[in-house]
Amino acid sequence: MCETSGTSAEALASTPRPAPGAAVDPIALEPVDEVVVTTLVDNVFDALLMDDSERIRRAGFKAGVADAAQFEGGSTTVGLRAEHGFSALVTVRRGDTTTRLLFDTGLSPDAMVVNAERLGVDPREVQAVVLSHGHFDHAGGLAGLAGKRSVSSLPLVLHPDAWSRRRLQIPGRETELPTISKKALLGEGFDVIERRRPSLLLGGSVLITGEVDRTTEFERGFPIHEAWDGSRWAPDPLIHDDQALVVHVRGQGLVVLTGCGHAGAVNIVRHAMRLTGIPRLHALIGGLHLGGILFEPIIPPTVAALTEFAPDLIVPGHCTGWVAQHALAAALPNAWVQGSSGTQYRLAAQPVPA
Template sequence: MELRPVDAVDVTTLVDNSSDVLLPDVGPVRRWGPAGSAGPLPIVPSDLAVGFRTVDLLRAEHGFSVLIEVRVGETTHRVLYDAGATPDGLMANLDRLAISPDGIEAIVFSHGHFDHVIGLQGLARRLGSRHLPILVHPDFWTRRRIVGPDGAFELPTPSRAAIEGAGFVVVDNRRPSFLLDGMLLVTGRIARTTEYETGMPGHQAHRHGRWRPDPLIHDDQAVVLHLRDRGLVVLTGCGHAGLINILEHAERLTGVGRLHAVLGGFHLRDGPIVPRTVTALAAADPAVVVPAHCTSWKAQHALFTALPDAFHPNAVGSRFEFRTSPQPDTAAQGRNGVPDRP
């Protein structure tokens, strides 16, 4: 599948498990807050502060959402990938970041777990009926639960009727599909080829009247872009398909053998899968690695150890700016790219 190269890709984290207002700009990432240049802290009222005002901060939650901005020439397109866990979390962080959702052209969901979906509720209230397309795998609507030693927790299930009733246009597809005139690829169902990425133990789906094992979560899909002369930029929501499976699938689909950046939930927790995944990722030699959401601190430590120059911690408000030409290191720069005084 020929994926049209693009001139620039910007990825802004709207929902993630981490919020850190003191992270600085480094390399391709600009941070939100006093230590970065992506945007200032908003001022809000407070009865307990002198002058009756304080600063507002971005909220972290167990979920994931990013805004993808793609530029070719003078034209920029915007796509939302996932929507976070709580009804108002996504929209509240968009407001804090002073990002209007009006320019969003489409929404892609990585899979049907609620911590990637429910923030759509607040977005729907703000936008009204815009008939925005929403791309999902058909298994997105499956009823699911997680079974552990303490019992079963049934996950909130997305409602197709409610989402369509809110004015969205649902597009179901198991196969790969394109958005933005062939510039953004949605992988569809990802081939499981590695023998060590075996899915999520204890995950079940309700099919044909009863609960059945569902470790592979086949609706898990990634987003892929081709940054001209640099390679693939791959975004994962949770990475249930396995990070290496996802990257190999993206290469097979596009024929592009160079990986520039991978960002998102890697679903790496503990056990033998972590070192094997890290070793395989290091062999791919990406320029940027951004583990987020469901990536444990052990896995993050292993990724940093193996890929210290590529590794960047994620936090809500981080804006990763990928360009076709190398960028100057922003660590020695002040706000808006102006060098600090010595």
């Protein structure tokens, strides 16, 4: 099924675009002293994960309290919500300056803000929002965010294709996806910033990749994905609005966050390295879109390539799929960590020798 692309247009759209040599416009990504990634929404919440360490902090059963008349005292402790979506709070520290941005917002209007409240995260401290792409399971929580704080002039960074009307073309049961409304977001007060090219945020310490060069032979996109071009449904396998967030932790390497990784995890890491000139992958966190029969054939080359990068931490989440999770855990046992809503990953610079 993965090899059945159908038309010549689909085949052409799935052809990798070569990107030889160094980047034409290299990015001067400022190194940071620390980045903390807090997963606000993921497909899984496991309160029994007990691998807390200096680098990893887990949320447990007692993340919050809810009214419940069947218990003495009228309340019970609750954990966090999990759903088919992704959202992460990214906290970056350079010297004495700490800044925060939101990378994706989950599927439902309230899951991200409910989890944030239970984790003690104040939405008013977020200084920008970045959408990895326009799919509804990454943009649904924008409504909840707007309901919890004034978003007037809050930067919202996305690719212009994020507004596209899209569907999944499964013969006999085509499924149109919810489409983000630019008018609605502008009406809420978001400062919408559309960029196809790379962007630097937070004083040059956070890179948003923009469109990712497709350089592998096996990461061919989403073959059943289509977009409305104004007159008809056309193949849209590459989902060009897919972009990643990149931070350079001083002395450690790149930390790369993906929403779904539609551009391909290997393409994304290569692109980040090429843009920044930094050849070391310190951590990869987020969805890798390797779940299901369409993508299982590319798990082996993906795992092989990621193993060659030798990251110190890899947290595949959201749409990665259990087959890929097991393969990555086996190939990278010292780096792989099970993702879960509410988990905090602290990645710090190497100590300066005395």
